[in-house]
Amino acid sequence: MAQPHTIEVLLRPAVELYTVATCAGAALLCMVAPWSLALNPLLGFGSALAFLAFGAIRLREAWVILRYRRNLRRLPRYVMTSRQVPVSQQRLFVGRGFLWDQRHTHRLVQTYRPEFRRYVEPAPAYRLARRLEERLEFAPFPLSRLARLIAWDHPLNPVRPLPPLGGLPRLHGIEPHEIDVTLPLAERVGHSLVMGTTRVGKTRLAELFITQDIRRKNAAGEHEVVIVFDPKGDADLLKRMYVEAKRAGRDGEFYVFHLGWPDLSARYNAVGRFGRISEVATRIAGQLSGEGNSAAFREFAWRFVNIIARALVELGQRPDYLLIQRHVVNIDALFIEYAAHFFARTEPKAWDIIVQLEGRLNDRTIPRHMVGREKRVVAIEQYLSQTRFYDPVLDGLRSAVRYDRTYFDKIVASLLPLLEKLTTGKIAQLLAPDYADLDDARPIFDWMQIVRKRAIVYVGLDALSDAEVAAAVGNSMFADLVSVAGHIYKFGIDDGLPGASPGLKVPINVHADEFNELMGDEFIPLVNKGGGAGLQVTAYTQTLSDIEARIGSRAKAGQVIGNFNNLIMLRVRETATAELLTRQLPKVEVYTTTLVSGATDSSDIHGPTDFTSNTQDRVSTSSVPLIEPAHVVGLPKGQAFALLHGGQLWKVRMPLPAPDPDEVMPEDLRQLAGYMRQHYTESGDWWTGHSPPDLQDAPLPDDLLEGIHLADTETAGGEMRQ
Structure with missing residues (x-):
């Protein structure tokens, strides 16, 4: 029988079919020749109905066995177009699957027994x-x-x-009754971590989540903020985001920031917005090494950048990488400019004295530690040393210019390479935008503006061409996002606007693909404290070792992992990564049967019994893990184990994508996606360093540049802001 017993055995011949055949024959006989069974036609008809009813019951039981055996070898095809993806205001759709419990562990253990191989392995x-x-x-x-x-x-x-798909189909086929697996949106604030090796479905799962985030509306009809960090530059992901934005009527709120294609990218000042002025120095100096002897140089770089940033703000200038690099190379110009600004407010006659002091200077009267500085800098320093003016910004600049020039160049040597990477070529136009250039149609955005507009942002960091620049920009964006989250947590998103609702927060969905390449110390507070401001981080990576190697500390890696409440694990190749899931699961009892048979000779040679025999089926239990790391390693593509709802283990499979006939993109983005497919490789090959020559600064073809309008571009489907 197919119904449950003490020991459930579904791997067996469908013996119920014999009963079905017998019932079918008996029903036919009752209908055709009731006289052969001593029945009249009416009783024969009734008997045939009874036989058919019993045969239908047995056929249903046989179908359970046949379907179970079929699913162990081949799962039913599961295909879904993006238009068919369910979008709920309460739940996030993950896929189809089932809640894994002791029954499934027992069934899985049975599939490895030698007597059941013919039901599991492919037929001859x-x-x-x-x-x-x-x-x-x-x-x-x-x-x-x-x-x-x-x-x-x-x-x-x-x-x-x-x-x-590879892997073991039996991992999902042991449960024939699938349901839609969903995650309550209230649980997303606890953040989600998706792990899986290359080409097993991480990006497809990201597309599934992003599609729902773009199309979701709350009860008031407002959309949610969607921010996607894509280090490697996936063309299909960019296409999916645009198509869904257009389908939801949000193509006018869609921004594309791409370091590899600055001519088509929106612009962003990573240090232009801050809650405290010290954040500028933290975002820049945070990219420097703090290990060993480098810690002292990093602290000095932080202090020096902080001095420059404070001076720029006092002068009414917005800090950016270009300005900071200019003043790191030549601090004298900033010292003179700020001194002029300060004396114009406090002591207008000071310049007369400074000019006189400057005229008296020669090689003998210049102090040794000021050799190499401009004479006006020396004159200002001598004037300030004779007066009692106090200004914290001016004092900071004085301390910087009093360093010996050669010594100063040595201690800022670690800062200059980073600034050179961020200000070389056309990238400087993206990270240090000219706000006064009205001829540049590329939009400029910041995170607070994105949150208030409920916009969609695709961030392509071109990590294949230059992983260090990608990591620096990504970390700066994360730090900026943490600052914005802190402001939203305290004051809400409409702080300072007329008619603002105090404390208003909206869901901010952050998807970070290959986040181990972007992760630094800035990422930890993002997942640790960002939930209070509405940040919902979904991070995608390959192995646990990637996180440890990036941070350089097992303790910090554990700190990062500990902030993700939801874990979705696709196929991985590292046992330690699989154990991140399996060690959190309990052990369960599974039943095993043992066949015992024996024979005993009779000691009475004259008795009627020569020997006795007995055969027993013994039922025993053994404790085994709910799943093993080998099961995670053997997952087919597009399937995953997921810890959701506070530690419940779900077995999930994602729908295969089906093409939509209306998936169109504007010509400029379509060709950009084509170039991304042509030039970018998978993230698993970044370490080889094989990047196309001059990819970053190579000019785009004329036909790609023609007709591109980056702000309010009119396309066949509507407006789009890249």
């Missing part, structure tokens, strides 16, 4: 078909057609090939 006809397919691939014409026929992926083909 299937293996023969695959061997013929390999041998006939290069055969002449008649035989090559046979190879195509064998490889025909259609239900009418009895030996149709399995989908190219």
